[in-house]
Amino acid sequence: MIRPLQSLVGLVEPGQSVYVAGGLTPPSAWVEALQHDPERSRGLHITTTVAPTFPNPFDVDRLHPSCVLTGPMMRPDLSEAQRQGRYRALPLTFIGFLRHLAEQTFDLGVIQVAPADAHGRWSLGPSVEFLPAALRRCKRVVALVNPLMAPLPFGSWVEADRIEAVCEAPCPLPSYATGTDEATETIGHLVAGLLDDGCTLQTGLGKVPTAIARSLRGHRRITIHSGLISDGLMELALAGALDEDAAHRTTLVAGSAALYDWLPQARGLRIVGVDETHAPQTLARLQRFVAVNSALEVDLFGQCNLEHQGGRAVSGAGGAPDFARAARAIPGGLSVVALNATHSAGTCSRIVATLGPQAMTSLSRLEVDVVVTEFGVADLRRASVHERAAALIGIAAPQFREPLARAWHARASTL
Incomplete structure (x- = not known):
């Protein structure tokens, strides 16, 4: 089940619909590998939830010009992509975006998880947001396992048989130490x-x-x-x-x-x-x-x-x-x-x-x-x-x- 990163990227085919996790823990290594091969992203329709403050693994200029991203939030570094029609910011509340997800079917879902527990379940860690709803609409799911992300017993999980393939991709959690004045x-x-x-x-x-x-x-x-x-x-x-x-x-x-x-x-x-x-x-x-x-x-x-x-x-x-x-x-x-x-x-x-x-x-x-x-x-x-x-x-x-x-x-x- 453990595969090289490139083989996970190889599972996506031009023209497919892909859900890529956003929030605090996007599968950044997978996105980076995809961007190394722009032809692989030809005609892709990627739905994601990158948001202000949190990591944005996407460099739209490194994707194929026909690749389009869609999400419920806007951020300044996607302004030019929005003007070009390569990023579609949907004017929806989170409940509205849930309804949007329920009306979609994704050929592939790409997520980041913590190491599996004794029961073979993969923890989604501290960033769950739209994943339970999105994964229900994914035909296939692959995951980047982050050994630096602790499994959380009170969090949300993905069962072992739901994930087709994984690779290991260490990535420290972004830190947000907020002061006051x-x-x-x-x-x-x-x-x-x-x-x-x-x-x-x-x-x-x-x-x-x-x-x-x-x-x-x-x-x-x-x-x-x-x-x-x-x-x-x-x-x-x-x-x-x-x-x-x-x-x-x-x-x-x-x-x-x-x-x-x-x-x-x-x-x-x-x-x-x-x-x-x-x-x-x-x-x-x-x-x-x-x-x-x-x-x-x-x-x-x-x-x-x-x-x-x-x-x-x-x-x-x-x-x-x-x-x-x-x-x-x-x-x-x-x-x-x-x-x-x-x-x-x-x-x-x-x-x-x-x-x-x-x-x-x-x-x-x-x-x-x-x-x-x-x-x-x-x-x-x-x-x-x-x-x-x-x-x-x-x-x-x-x-x-x-x-x-x-x-x-x-x-x-x-x-």
Whole structure:
């Protein structure tokens, strides 16, 4: 069953449909070998989930010009490929992408796994995301076995008879050690003040989620239900803030080397597919669910742009709309958008009068309860259009409040 890498690449034929795992653990060595033989990728239709922050093994210029990639997220290094039609960024939430996968059939699936356990099962490690759904649609599956990736007993597995061939490909897990600063520590403190003991929490990766976790260390009985978690999980567990009797679910864990070393002892953690974490029927059963997402900018109506910056597509909506809608619908739930008030060294406001013509409305004003910056909390629940604008102007950086007020006055006269 163990084969040379090149023989795994040889299993793909021009014109086929291939699913290549993305997330934290893409099969980078397989992709690199494919790119050494561009003719092998002639007419290939590759579906993958490369996303901002995480590794992107694809160099589109090294693939055959007729090879097309498709995925649910955008990232800056794929901009030219998107313009050329060689990368198709689908404007779908994660639930929408699950439906897309269910309608596909892949000739081959290529994944990365940890060494098999005593039962012959292959662990998907800390990065599961869409794999359970995608592998159900793959006729054949091959895997790169990474001896540097520890099998996780509470994670997701692939049975031995599902994988046709494997090769060994050592690859250290990417490390994401995220610090905080004064502004994000303030945001974390403000968000923590919105949460009660016993809530269910969704956050992500970055300075703000890290600061939120640190501010929650004094809380108790928190349950994690998220698409992505980082070192904050470890900090909350060690502080005794997590509910020890609950199942904490995520599709992907990314963080520091210390986090990866700690993961095998994480009590109650389950790393599962998006089809479990994001499914509406799953989310509807959560108690007191608080979804905390970020944004590139928020306008005075409460609309949030998560995808375009300076007119350029840099990300995708991901699972944020799925979680935000669920939090808005669940009794006791709360949809929070937390972001720094400015960017570009304080020269630009993230609170804007209206989303511009080059921006993208990823979260509508109907999907947001509260917006938080380092300057305060804007509670949009039960607020009128004008009250929303006033609250959002109040949490903008002070130097931008007057021009925002003038812009709103002009806009309000047309409402």
